[in-house]
Amino acid sequence: MNCNPESSFATQWCPGCGNFVTLECLKTALCNLQIEARDYVIASGIGQAAKLGFSLQCNLLAGLHGRALPLTMGLKMANHQLKVLAVSGDGCFYAEGGNHLLHTARRNLDMTMLASDNRVYGLTKGQASPTAAADFTTKIHPEGVGAQPLEPTLIALSAGATFVAKAFTGSPDELTTLIEKAIQHPGFALIDILSPCVSFNKVNTFAWFKKRIQTIDDNHDRNNLAAALQLAQFDPETLIPTGIYYQADKPVYGSNKKALQGEPISFRTPSYKPERVRPLFAHYQS
């Protein structure tokens, strides 16, 4: 099997961008798990991070900004045998797509969400994202954002996600292991990947994150939601825990639905009779 199915697409990321690391870690994880291109699909939104799937020879469904997660829902319903991943940026997932995060997490859809969190809108050149600190200044926020940042792990945990982790592109081995575990997890898995934007975020740099990140202690009980919620309430100015905050074994979306058992819906021959619906179409077209 070709472990590194790259596409001929030339990446459009700046030298030093964390997305290069995430791409390599994803490729390694897929290879280690022996997942072939035909067995998984990536859904993305719009943004620099959302372009990651373009660099792989894989099944890719590129959607609108903020809409990667609804695409994963459709993909998983159409073919529940596929491994489904969503890859996009913090703006895409937590701002325009914030509502979808809540509902995909609470359904425990069996999928992996890789959020490249650079605390800024990279593609559109530096507006603040929902994870930007309140005092982060931009061209349109010269006096600071003035709103509290969201903590994605806290949101995902309270919404019902069953695998919640944080990683840093400065620690690629840990990121690779987390991606493998997230893909293997049956249920909704989020990895919030701290991935510095070297061009538009001069505050949260590699050095800034390196000073603060700390691998979660072995004593942390990752099956305990209360402990995970507590862990997720860190002060990012002081310490940012990386690793698995929470992992739980709960029914995945669709496991109680007869229509989703057995052969994937997309492979079945439709049982409806077109001649029965044609008069209806004719009625509304007239």
Ligand SMILES: Cc1ncc(C[n+]2csc(CCOP(=O)(O)OP(=O)(O)O)c2C)c(N)n1
């Ligand atoms: C509904 C909608 N709003 C805004 C935009 C413009 N837009 C495209 S990408 C983007 C920001 C991307 O930021 P992020 O998702 O954090 O990804 P990054 O580029 O930083 O990787 C914006 C605002 C859009 N295409 N659609």
